[in-house]
Structures are given as C-alpha cells and as structure tokens.
Amino acid sequence: MTTDWDALPDTVKTFITALDARADDRALATFTPDAVVTDEGRDHTGRDEIKSxxxxxxxxxxxxxxxxGATRTATTVDVGQQLKGNFPGGVADLHYRFALDGALISRLVIEP
Structure with a gap:
C-alpha cells in the first residue's frame, strides 16, 4: 500500500527527521537494543554499533x-529518499526498509 509522509509510523518519521538533523541520540532511541542496520552492504548490530x-x-x-514516497506491508515500511550532496555522484535515490518490533525499529536496510 502506498503511504504519504503523514501516514508513516511515528518511529520511522522520528528516525528520518533525526537523521536529517544529525541528532544521533534521537535517532538511536528509535531502535531496539538488538537492532541491525545494513548500509553499504555492512551490518551494524546493537545500539553501540548503530551509534558508531x-x-x-x-x-x-x-x-x-x-x-x-513510501509503501507499507504488514511487516515493513519502505521509505524512498533522494539525497543530494558532496558524495560521489552527487545524487542518490535510496530505500530505507524498516522492520518494526512494537514501536521500535528492529531492522533497517538502506540500499538503492
């Protein structure tokens, strides 16, 4: 199902806005203690690794x-983000794929 920003789970919106604001502690608070983040093909497991x-x-x-844009299933939320900046290529269209455990993020995969 297609979802607009306002219909996203609060935890997902909090994480994305905290990430954009470079508010690491607020972003970290959205994860379960044993959460896993996969970014650039590398896993970061648990809050200490996620904090780093x-x-x-x-x-x-x-x-x-x-x-x-975003889509939701019964178990995941897939948020599309376009990043523009001083990284190689200058523009990247990424998907942030969230799995939630209650109100917290248990898994996040970031990939094109």
Missing part, C-alpha cells in the same frame, strides 16, 4: 534529503 554508524554516516558527507 550514525556518527560516521552523518559526518562523512554534507547532503540534503527529500522524501519521495
């Missing part, structure tokens, strides 16, 4: 992001 990933990923490049 957040600190590195948001400081490596300067970019802006734009919500391009």
């Amino acid at each position: 990933w957040l600190a590195t990923s948001v400081s490596e490049y300067t970019y802006t992001s734009e919500f391009t």
Whole structure:
C-alpha cells in the first residue's frame, strides 16, 4: 500500500527527521537494543554499533534529503529518499526498509 509522509509510523518519521538533523541520540532511541542496520552492504548490530554508524554516516558527507514516497506491508515500511550532496555522484535515490518490533525499529536496510 502506498503511504504519504503523514501516514508513516511515528518511529520511522522520528528516525528520518533525526537523521536529517544529525541528532544521533534521537535517532538511536528509535531502535531496539538488538537492532541491525545494513548500509553499504555492512551490518551494524546493537545500539553501540548503530551509534558508531550514525556518527560516521552523518559526518562523512554534507547532503540534503527529500522524501519521495513510501509503501507499507504488514511487516515493513519502505521509505524512498533522494539525497543530494558532496558524495560521489552527487545524487542518490535510496530505500530505507524498516522492520518494526512494537514501536521500535528492529531492522533497517538502506540500499538503492
């Protein structure tokens, strides 16, 4: 089912806005203690590794992001984001695929 920004789960909106604001602690608070984030083909497991990933990923490049749409299933939320910045290529269309455990994120996969 296609979903607009306002219909996304609060946890997903909080994570994305915190990521964009470089608010690492607020973003980290949206994950379960044993959550897994996969970004650039690498897994970051648990809050300590996710905290390190957040600190590195948001400081490596300067970019802006734009919500391009979302879909939901019974178990996942797939959010499209277009990033523009000073990284190789300058523009990237990414999918943030979330699995939720209650109100928290248990799994996030970021890929084209």
